[in-house]
Amino acid sequence: MINRLIQKGVRIPNPENTQIGGDVDGDRVSAKVAVIHAGCKIFGSQTLICDGVELGAEAPVTLKNCFVGPNVKLKGGYFENCVFLEGAEAGSGSHVRAGTIFEEQASIAHTVGLKQTILFPFVTLGSLINFCDCLMAGGTSRKNHSEVGSSYIHFNYTPNQDKATASLIGDVPNGVMLNQNPIFLGGQGGLVGPCRIAYGTVIAAGSIYRKDVIKPDHLVFEGGGRGGSVPYTTGIYRSVKRQATNNIVYLANLFALMAWYTHVRRLFVSERFPQALYQGLVDTLQTAIDERIKRFSAFCEKLQRSRTLYEEQMGDSASSKLVQQKKELIANRNFVAERIGENIEGIEAYASPEFISQIEKRIQTCGSVYIDVIKSLDSTETQHGTQWLQQIVDQVVEQMLDLFPSLR
Structure with a gap:
């Protein structure tokens, strides 16, 4: 398969250190791929790689049954059963799994974990982030975009051991129009799902936020919580x-x-x-x-x-x-x-x-x-x-x- 792709015109500078599974359909790999760097591994009959894609510029990429649109840059990490539309980017150390969609020009920096995450155009995540089970929208361009600061967590697993915790950061009806104020989730913080966050919201850095923000254009923050110890029984759900x-x-x-x-x-x-x-x-x-x-x-x-x-x-x-x-x-x-x-x-x-x-x-x-x-x-x-x-x-x-x- 590697020789076939090279003959087709795909740039694979170091084929001896590149692995492409026998289940990959060569017709779904564009001859105009920018480059597949050394150490990359590509698997899956559904895998699609479009024009101008660059894989593994910073570290090896493992790609399995992903749909990679034009001019996408996946710089290093593991990617499975996800979609990247034109101009999306992911830094090295990425761990991106099923149900994840990067719309146009959405990006993440290094060492970010995503699963069941949908990022609308221009949405940008910093580094060292765990952001599963979210939809995030907001912003109008690469210079005016929603942002998640570094070292952020979306808490998506409850003490009651359920994951009915997806958070809506922005929304679909307004977000698809690419005309909303951006949302900013400050670094070294977290959001305890499920939450709904309105456009224009700024959650201050260092805040662990547990509430909905329904009114747009608000700065919200959490102070240091008071310590304590109270009786607790897992599984009771005192509110649903x-x-x-x-x-x-x-x-x-x-x-x-x-x-x-x-x-x-x-x-x-x-x-x-x-x-x-x-x-x-x-x-x-x-x-x-x-x-x-x-x-x-x-x-x-x-x-x-x-x-x-x-x-x-x-x-x-x-x-x-x-x-x-x-x-x-x-x-x-x-x-x-x-x-x-x-x-x-x-x-x-x-x-x-x-x-x-x-x-x-x-x-x-x-x-x-x-x-x-x-x-x-x-x-x-x-x-x-x-x-x-x-x-x-x-x-x-x-x-x-x-x-x-x-x-x-």
Whole structure:
């Protein structure tokens, strides 16, 4: 396979120290790849490598079933079942796994761990970061972008041993328009998921933040916490409304993103954004949706034991509202996958013909470069697109709350 790729025109300066698995489809590796440096290992029948890609400039890269778009630079690390759109970058020591999407010009510096993470265009992460189970948007360009400072953690595993903790940093309806104020998460800090963070939020460096920030354009910070020791029983869940609601809102945003990919992104399929890359993008987003449903269901399953423990401990003082919320989440959890599945199957019905027509006209005048087209939309057009996607989010949230009415 290596000889075949070299004959095709792929630059592999040190083939003796490069490994390409027999399952790799040579037709999915562009002859115009910039360079595959020594020490790189490439596997997987789904692997796609587009024009201008550079692998392993700082350290060896292991690539497995990834979709790597044009002019992407993966400088070193391990990458599996993820997508990188045009101009994305990852520094050495990266560990990027399933369900992760880097949209155009998103980037991470060295030693960053990601899984089930979606970064919208221009979003930038510093170094020494663990940022799994997040969607982050915000910013308008490489000079005005959302940022995560170095040594940051998104805490995505609870003492109750669940991972229904995905945080929405920005949102989909506004974020896709590339016109929002950036979000800044200061270094040496952390966010305890699941959280919702509004555009323009600045979380001060050193803060471990545990709350939602719903109002935009706020500086928030945490002081040193007071020490203490209190009784604690793992698995009781003394509150479920916020965790369940934030999971529902996150899932609704992912479905809105699927509508955007289905009705808008596919209009940009071209030599620069090939069909195989688009399909990888859609499939990876579906993986992210499936993951969130799985984690939400697992969280709900824990509430049967939680309810028993809670009622035993609290007796007559147990909150009837909390008990009812747990009952509904236990009883109706499996309908979430059913509802979302029905929505995915019928996603063509979620189109906005007027907005799609506006995008098509912009493509005719601006060309097929995604960033250029979205940035060319005027305020009326972006507002129209945001309203369309927000209606989708609201509709899905209502579908979920119909299953769990006590969360209203």
